[in-house]
Amino acid sequence: MILDKIVEDKKIRLVEHKSRISMTEMRKMAEKCEAHPASFYEGLAKPGISIIGEFKKASPSLGNINSQIDLTKRIDEYNASVDCISCLTEEDHFLGTVHYLKEIREISPLPILRKDFMIDEYQFYEAKVIGANAILLITGILDDVQMKDFYQLTTELGLDALFEAHTEEQMDRALNCGAKIVGVNNRDLRDFTIKLDTTKRLSKMVPDDRIFVAESGIVSDEDVKYLKECRVDAFLIGRAFMEAANPQELAKHWKAL
Numbered sequence: 001m002i003l004d005k006i007v008e009d010k011k012i013r014l015v016e017h018k019s020r021i022s023m024t025e026m027r028k029m030a031e032k033c034e035a036h037p038a039s040f041y042e043g044l045a046k047p048g049i050s051i052i053g054e055f056k057k058a059s060p061s062l063g064n065i066n067s068q069i070d071l072t073k074r075i076d077e078y079n080a081s082v083d084c085i086s087c088l089t090e091e092d093h094f095l096g097t098v099h100y101l102k103e104i105r106e107i108s109p110l111p112i113l114r115k116d117f118m119i120d121e122y123q124f125y126e127a128k129v130i131g132a133n134a135i136l137l138i139t140g141i142l143d144d145v146q147m148k149d150f151y152q153l154t155t156e157l158g159l160d161a162l163f164e165a166h167t168e169e170q171m172d173r174a175l176n177c178g179a180k181i182v183g184v185n186n187r188d189l190r191d192f193t194i195k196l197d198t199t200k201r202l203s204k205m206v207p208d209d210r211i212f213v214a215e216s217g218i219v220s221d222e223d224v225k226y227l228k229e230c231r232v233d234a235f236l237i238g239r240a241f242m243e244a245a246n247p248q249e250l251a252k253h254w255k256a257l
Contacts, residue, residue: 002060002093003189007141009092010117023122030125035158040111040134041181043084044211044234051251052113052213053082054238055104057095061192064095065242071100074247075108081251084134086113086236098130105131113162117141124153134160134181139170140189147177162213166198171205182206183213183236196226203230224254 021029044050055074058064067074078085087104088096096116104112114132116123119141127135135154137147147163154161163174164183174182184199194217206212214227215236227235235254241247 001190002192003140006060006090006093006117006189007119010090010119013091014120014122017126018122023125026122026125026129030128030157033129035128036105036112036131036133038109038111038133040084040113040160040162041211043111044181044213046083049228049232049255050083050234051081051255052084052086052234052236053078053241053247053251054086054088054115054236055100056088056115056238056242058093059192059239060093061187065239067242068245071103072107074242075104077246077248078241078251079108079110081248082110083234084111084113086115086238087132089114089116098126101132102130111160118150119146121150121153124150124157124159128157128159132159134162136164137161137174137179138164138189139174140164140166144173144177147173151177151179164215165202168202168205171202175205175207175210179210181211181213183215185215187216196223199227199232200230203232206231221254221257224257228257 087101088094089098089101090096111133113134114127115136118135151161162181162183163179164185165171165174166185184202186196186198187194196217199214211233213234213236214232218235218237219240244250
């Protein structure tokens with residue numbers, strides 16, 4: 001299963017990272033730095049559809065992304081059109097790095113989600129140090145105790161959490177953990193197939209007082225219209241924006257549909 005391989009590779013990477021900066025040192029750095037003031041929650045809670053524009057270089061399902069503009073120009077376009085930014089920091093399968101997030105932080109006032117496979121406290125301290133405003137909690141790779149403990153740590157660090165679910169059981173666990181922001185990943189991380197009706201199916205479970213995010217597989221006007229009918233508050237869009245020559249215009253167009 002692809003997901004298992006990603007998590008195993010992440011564990012290896014964490015050993016490497018901790019050899020450069022220890023857990024103790026990373027925690028001290030996090031405790032000393034002020035959390036960036038932008039609020040991921042507030043960025044998505046505004047009236048109307050919000051958009052999270054993603055920066056990523058590749059994905060296991062689709063390979064390398066043929067980006068037409070560089071990081072600085074892309075983030076300038078995001079700054080003018082989206083509500084939050086998502087940055088992939090997973091190295092082996094998405095070709096991400098924490099350095100991309102740090103670069104984005106330097107040139108964007110928007111709330112930034114650190115999108116990674118978060119399995120260790122170290123990553124949460126690191127997220128604050130590099131300037132993230134929120135982290136991703138993937139219910140499919142965490143048990144209930146881990147989710148609760150990681151969510152508590154996230155809150156203590158002054159960050160928001162996007163809980164990601166793909167099944168009814170995962171959504172139930174996220175909501176029981178007290179998730180304020182819940183996302184449905186239309187991509188099954190076990191085999192990377194995409195079905196937009198996953199959002200529609202799970203939408204029935206999401207209370208009105210939660211922020212509801214649709215993730216993955218959003219590439220056309222029809223996709224946007226379909227998902228808007230599912231009561232979502234926000235879209236997380238990656239490849240379509242990364243391959244667009246003008247993501248600013250595309251984001252504005254999809255908001256207006």
